[in-house]
Amino acid sequence: MDAATLSPEQAAAELAWLSQQLIKANTAYHRDDAPDISDATYDALKRRNAAIEAQFPELKRDDSPSDLVGGAIAEGFGKVQHVVRMLSLGNAFDDDDVVEFDQRIRKYLGWAADTSLAYTAEPKIDGLSLSLRYENGKLIQAATRGDGETGENVTANARTIADIPHEISDAPDVLEVRGEVYMSHADFAALNARQSENGGKTFANPRNAAAGSLRQLDAEITKSRPLRFFAYAWGDLSAPLAETQSGAIARLAAFGFSTNPLTQTCDGPTEMISHYKMIEAQRADLGYDIDGVVYKVDDLSLQRRLGFRSTTPRWAIAHKFPAELAWTTLEAIDIQVGRTGALSPVARLRPVTVGGVVVSNATLHNEDYIAGRDGNGAPIREGRDIRVGDWVQVYRAGDVIPKIKDVDLARRPADATPYALPTKCPECGSDAIREEGDAVRRCTGGIICPAQAVEKLKHFVSRAAFDIEGLGAKQVEQFYADGWIATPADIFTLRERFGEGLQQLKNREGWGEKSAANLFDAIDEKRSIGLARVIFSLGIRHVGENSAALLAGHYTSWAAFEQAMTTARIGEGAIWDDLTGIDGVGDVMATSVVTTMQQEAERASIDRLIAQLSVQDAEIRATDSPVAGKTVVFTGTLERMTRAEAKARAESLGAKVSGSVSAKTDILVAGPGAGSKAKKAADLGVETMDEDAWLALIGDA
Known part of the structure; x- marks a missing residue:
C-alpha cells in the first residue's frame, strides 16, 4: 500500500513493526557481524520507513532508520568518540529517485534545472566503515563507525592492513581518512578454505569475513587475514584537502591510499545514471x-x-542495485499487538532463500491488504x-520489505478460507475495534x-529515550x-524495593551481584535527563524523536x-495557537x-515518573548568536536563499522557527509577497x- x-x-502500526525489524538488523549487522537479512531487505525497510515518515512526520519514532547510524559498539574494544560523526546515506532505488535527488538539491539551493x-559517482563497497586519524602525518588511531558518534578502537588491527599507510607526507596536521575495509572474492574463498582445513569458523560472505577479521581482539589474527581498504572520504581536518570532492579524492590517492578507479565526475542525473549502469554491468x-x-555533490562549498x-x-x-523475488508457502498468520494497541498481522512463511538470505516472515499490514484492497x-x-x-x-525490494507481492491462485489449497482479523485482542481478550475510516483494528x-x-x-528504555x-x-x-x-516510574524504584542486598535480582538467571548493582547505578544515572528525551519517552502517539525535540526546543x-499542555484547549485559544504554530507540529x-x-x-503515570527525575532544560544552540533562543517566522518570497535553507540556518544558530506569528514571535523576516503574517x-x-x-x-550579508 502506498504511504499516501x-x-x-x-502508519503508526507499520512504523512500530519497521523499528523492531531495523533495531534487530542494525545489531546483527554492525555489532555482531552476523546479518540476518540482506542489504536489499534492510534498504527497502528503510525506504518504506522514510516514505511513511514523509507522509506522517508527526509519527516519527526514535528507532526509525532515519535516526539510526550503525549499531552499538561491541564489548572488548575501547571506545572512540568521533570528532565528526560518521553518518549513513540516503538511498535511491531507481532512476526517478536519482532525478528527484538532483531536483531536491537544486530546490534547496534555488538553482534552475538547466x-x-x-557530482562524483563511485562504487559503494560492501564492507566495514573505518576512520583513520593521522596527526603530523602519523597514524595514531583507527575506529569503526559504531553508532556514528562512538566507535571501537581497532588501531592495532588497522595497522596490519597493507593498504593503510602508517605515515604520510605533505598532509594537514590533523587528517581523518575514512573508507571501507573489505575482502576480495579470491581472498575470501582462500580464507574459507584455510578455515575449513583447520577446523575453524567459515564465513557466509566477504563482508562478514572482513568485519570479523578487523574486530579480532588479537591483532595477529587480523594480520593473517587478507584485508583491503578503499579511501573515499574524510572527517576531522586541520586544513582543507581541496575545493572539490574529486580533488580531495585525488589528494588521498597522492598520500598513498587506494581509491576506487571507477570513481568519475558526472554532470547531472543523465551522466550519473549512465555511470551507474556501466558499473552495474561490471559488477x-x-x-x-x-x-x-x-x-556526491562535487563542489565542497556547496556540500x-x-x-x-x-x-x-x-x-x-x-543508488542501490535491485533486489529479488521468491515463491514460498504461507504457513500461518500471527497477530502482534503494538504499544498503541494496533493489531498487526504477520505472515509466517516456509523459510525461503532470496538473494542468499533466509526469509521466514513478512508484514501483511492490515485486513484490507490481506483482502486484496487498498485503503x-x-x-x-x-x-x-x-x-x-x-x-x-x-518481494524484497520496493515499498515494504519483506512483504507478500502476489498469490498464485492455481496452487491455492481447496480448503483455504478467507482470513478474518480477530475481534478480540489475542493478548488480553479486550475488544479489538476498527473505527470508521481507520484501516487498523486496535485493542x-x-x-x-x-x-x-x-x-x-x-x-x-529505547535508544533515543x-x-x-x-x-533493554x-x-x-x-x-x-x-x-x-x-x-516507567517503577524502573526508578527498583533499588529501593529490592534493597541493597539485591537478592531478588542477583539470584535470577543471567544476573549476579555486580551486574545487578551496575543496572541500578545505570538507572540512577538517568534520573537527570534532557527534556526532549523525556517527552519522547512518554510514547505519545504521533510524537517521534524529531517532534519531541521541536516541543522541547519551544517550551x-x-x-x-x-503547564501549556495541561491548560490547552483543543482547537482554540492562544495556547493551542502557540502549540500548532511550531513549525512541524500539526493539529x-x-x-x-x-x-x-x-x-x-x-x-x-507521567507524574509518578517526573517525581523520580531531574528534567534538564532544553539546550539552546549557538548561545553567542544574536538570534539564539528567539522565535523567527519567514514569510513571502526569499530571494537570496530558499525557505528550507533559511530555516536550517536559523535553527543552526539556535533560533526557533515557527510557521505562524504570535505574541511570542521575536522576528518576522518578510520577503516580497508577504501578506497576513506581516x-x-x-x-x-x-x-x-x-x-x-x-x-x-546573522552575519551572512
Missing part, C-alpha cells in the same frame, strides 16, 4: 562486493551549504486475497493489555513478567511544557499530546525585517 493511502493508525551541477567481474553507486539532516547529508545518496477500497493484486496455505511471492484494553504495557516500556545501559527489550520483558515493573522546560500531533497530558490515568506582526509589534537585514543580523 495509509491512515495515521496504519544550471550545470557536477560481477570486479572481484569484490559492491551494492550500489554513491553520488557545506547543503549541510546535513539528522543522520544523512543532503549532498549525497546511494480506498480499490483492488490490489487484481483483488486476490491472501490465505493461509497460499503459494505466495515474497481497547489500554494499560491492562500486557502487550501494550510491555511495548510502552520497551519504547521508554532513556537508553539505560543493561536494561529482553530485560523489560523479564521484569514485567516477574511483576517488578509495570510503568525549553518541563514546567512550561506541562493531529497537538491533539495527541494535549489529550495524553490531560487523560487522568496517563497523567498519573499585518499580524505589525499589529502585535513584532520586529519585522527584510532578507538583507536578516542576513546582516
Whole structure:
C-alpha cells in the first residue's frame, strides 16, 4: 500500500513493526557481524520507513532508520568518540529517485534545472566503515563507525592492513581518512578454505569475513587475514584537502591510499545514471562486493551549504542495485499487538532463500491488504486475497520489505478460507475495534493489555529515550513478567524495593551481584535527563524523536511544557495557537499530546515518573548568536536563499522557527509577497525585517 493511502493508525502500526525489524538488523549487522537479512531487505525497510515518515512526520519514532547510524559498539574494544560523526546515506532505488535527488538539491539551493551541477559517482563497497586519524602525518588511531558518534578502537588491527599507510607526507596536521575495509572474492574463498582445513569458523560472505577479521581482539589474527581498504572520504581536518570532492579524492590517492578507479565526475542525473549502469554491468567481474553507486555533490562549498539532516547529508545518496523475488508457502498468520494497541498481522512463511538470505516472515499490514484492497477500497493484486496455505511471492525490494507481492491462485489449497482479523485482542481478550475510516483494528484494553504495557516500556528504555545501559527489550520483558515493573516510574524504584542486598535480582538467571548493582547505578544515572528525551519517552502517539525535540526546543522546560499542555484547549485559544504554530507540529500531533497530558490515568503515570527525575532544560544552540533562543517566522518570497535553507540556518544558530506569528514571535523576516503574517506582526509589534537585514543580523550579508 502506498504511504499516501495509509491512515495515521496504519502508519503508526507499520512504523512500530519497521523499528523492531531495523533495531534487530542494525545489531546483527554492525555489532555482531552476523546479518540476518540482506542489504536489499534492510534498504527497502528503510525506504518504506522514510516514505511513511514523509507522509506522517508527526509519527516519527526514535528507532526509525532515519535516526539510526550503525549499531552499538561491541564489548572488548575501547571506545572512540568521533570528532565528526560518521553518518549513513540516503538511498535511491531507481532512476526517478536519482532525478528527484538532483531536483531536491537544486530546490534547496534555488538553482534552475538547466544550471550545470557536477557530482562524483563511485562504487559503494560492501564492507566495514573505518576512520583513520593521522596527526603530523602519523597514524595514531583507527575506529569503526559504531553508532556514528562512538566507535571501537581497532588501531592495532588497522595497522596490519597493507593498504593503510602508517605515515604520510605533505598532509594537514590533523587528517581523518575514512573508507571501507573489505575482502576480495579470491581472498575470501582462500580464507574459507584455510578455515575449513583447520577446523575453524567459515564465513557466509566477504563482508562478514572482513568485519570479523578487523574486530579480532588479537591483532595477529587480523594480520593473517587478507584485508583491503578503499579511501573515499574524510572527517576531522586541520586544513582543507581541496575545493572539490574529486580533488580531495585525488589528494588521498597522492598520500598513498587506494581509491576506487571507477570513481568519475558526472554532470547531472543523465551522466550519473549512465555511470551507474556501466558499473552495474561490471559488477560481477570486479572481484569484490559492491551494492550500489554513491553520488556526491562535487563542489565542497556547496556540500557545506547543503549541510546535513539528522543522520544523512543532503549532498549525497546511494543508488542501490535491485533486489529479488521468491515463491514460498504461507504457513500461518500471527497477530502482534503494538504499544498503541494496533493489531498487526504477520505472515509466517516456509523459510525461503532470496538473494542468499533466509526469509521466514513478512508484514501483511492490515485486513484490507490481506483482502486484496487498498485503503480506498480499490483492488490490489487484481483483488486476490491472501490465505493461509497460499503459494505466495515474497518481494524484497520496493515499498515494504519483506512483504507478500502476489498469490498464485492455481496452487491455492481447496480448503483455504478467507482470513478474518480477530475481534478480540489475542493478548488480553479486550475488544479489538476498527473505527470508521481507520484501516487498523486496535485493542481497547489500554494499560491492562500486557502487550501494550510491555511495548510502552520497551519504547521508554529505547535508544533515543532513556537508553539505560543493561536494561533493554529482553530485560523489560523479564521484569514485567516477574511483576517488578509495570510503568516507567517503577524502573526508578527498583533499588529501593529490592534493597541493597539485591537478592531478588542477583539470584535470577543471567544476573549476579555486580551486574545487578551496575543496572541500578545505570538507572540512577538517568534520573537527570534532557527534556526532549523525556517527552519522547512518554510514547505519545504521533510524537517521534524529531517532534519531541521541536516541543522541547519551544517550551525549553518541563514546567512550561506541562503547564501549556495541561491548560490547552483543543482547537482554540492562544495556547493551542502557540502549540500548532511550531513549525512541524500539526493539529493531529497537538491533539495527541494535549489529550495524553490531560487523560487522568496517563497523567498519573507521567507524574509518578517526573517525581523520580531531574528534567534538564532544553539546550539552546549557538548561545553567542544574536538570534539564539528567539522565535523567527519567514514569510513571502526569499530571494537570496530558499525557505528550507533559511530555516536550517536559523535553527543552526539556535533560533526557533515557527510557521505562524504570535505574541511570542521575536522576528518576522518578510520577503516580497508577504501578506497576513506581516499585518499580524505589525499589529502585535513584532520586529519585522527584510532578507538583507536578516542576513546582516546573522552575519551572512
